[in-house]
Amino acid sequence: MRKPRRGNSPLPTLLPTLVAILLAALPAAAGTLRVGPGERFAMPSEAARAAGPGDRVVIAPGVYRDCAVWRAPGLTIEAAGGEVVITGPICAGKALFVITAPRVTVRGLTFRGAAFEGGNAAGIRAEGGDLTVLRSRFEDNQNGILTHHRLPEARLVIEESAFVGNGALIHECAHGLYAGTWALVAIRRSRFEGTRICHHVKSRALATEIIDSAILDTPGNRASYLVDIPNGGNLLLANTTLRKGPDHGNPTAAVMLGAEGVRHPTASLRVIGNRFENLMPRGTNFVENRTGTPVLVEGNTIRGTVVVLAGPGEVR
Template structure:
């Protein structure tokens, strides 16, 4: 779980588009428009020209740019794997400087702030002015140094049928945001988490309420961690398929208040997450981890299929409770009705014996530490 400094995206305003060959087509009575972008044209130019409620339609092709969205209500829509957003060619120009406030970033440089942060698509508001109800649909974002899709200070962001692959840190990431909806996406071979939900990546502090963020029906493979929920509360991780990562689902809490948790992890298929990831300054080596709770409270882990996650690290096994690396305990978590088989060194493991109120009930498994937690 690496902390990233995303300050270059804070408080940004976008310049007006100029002289681009983009077709803007009014839709029905709503007055909203479709802005159609063809290969060789600028997605950012269309975003700059759009008004709340407009749709940016991206035709099949490869687009070498980063896209910054600060206008609420926009839809960015591609054609699945045929619409690819990838980094621009390296230029010798100086990178954009970090913005100091809402009016600090002006002129052409503002449009490059997402690229300066190493990200593909950015949806960015401010503490006092969130960017609401943006939708990203059916496109591929690949090869960026940081995140494929990055969001901060948003409400109601919806990302669906997006493929985020081979990005340096996160595939799809959200911080300081509420009511996100991440559904039917594919996140593969990203450097850290395929899908990442956090309170903040630049500050320490207690867990924040995500307002019911949903991580649902995604396919997440070959990342360091499949889904990370870091210092957040009130979200659902349901129906995802997570395989070939070092760890499937990782809930991270710390000693700050409120604690992480109050979430539901249910109905996921978590299979053979046996990739080896070496230790970092913040975390020990990971291999063969299905679901890991550290420093979590009141989390429900229910009706998951967790199979064949095998490793020999302290975090290896099917479903584990592990004391937070900064000393926070797991409390009042419920692990029930899961099918947990073929995981090593154990299907269920409570390695946080100082934690209070944690229950393991009606789980179908073969081995547990301590013994006796599997249903007969």
């Protein structure tokens, strides 16, 4: 009986091709991109164009007259040490940093002087989802941080950061922080001071937390509310120092809840253990609640002519 002919197996020939295909399908390892004099990237915008998912971008001390659009997810963008200032023109008519990807961390940077003829420029425009801002500073911008108007699963976390002298009123009102309909805005151990006009913190988020922070008017600034929660949503405002100054833009209240109509589920409103001072020559409401949910106002220290609560709730 004739034995079948044994041909050459195609596997050895195909193996290198298969390996190459598999390697190409694997995600590239995250790298470190360095920005500054003598580095591969002279400006943040150059690093932004080259950055891939999960990369770490380290910026040397200095003043960078630049703006950048960050499109890769999972980035960490941080100062190498010393002061790193981002200033100058804005990108896409929006911001010094436009972040269009999720899970980005910004650490140790200063954003200064974001301005545009429309009056709504920002230090950071958050358009991609989860964003964490740590130990950063926002000075003299039309908005400090401005988020996309609706990302209901996204979280914005701000810790150990300062917002000083932001705010503008040119066609539209701009604020220290303006957050759209996000899942959570959490502000911890941070400071808002001298917002020129409009509100220090305006949040349309489903939940807003402001803890261990300071929100302060200064002489000459004409800010409106210290905290504006215009559409309801849960609020925890705790262990924070608040001050309404003599040159107010709106004497009505320091903390306003539901002024533009309640659009979000509002199960819990708590204003606990804060310190509020009214420096205006007339009285004001510490908390004005226009939602249908009672607010708990407990253990706060009040100075000046103040109605502690206007609207439904309990004062303890």
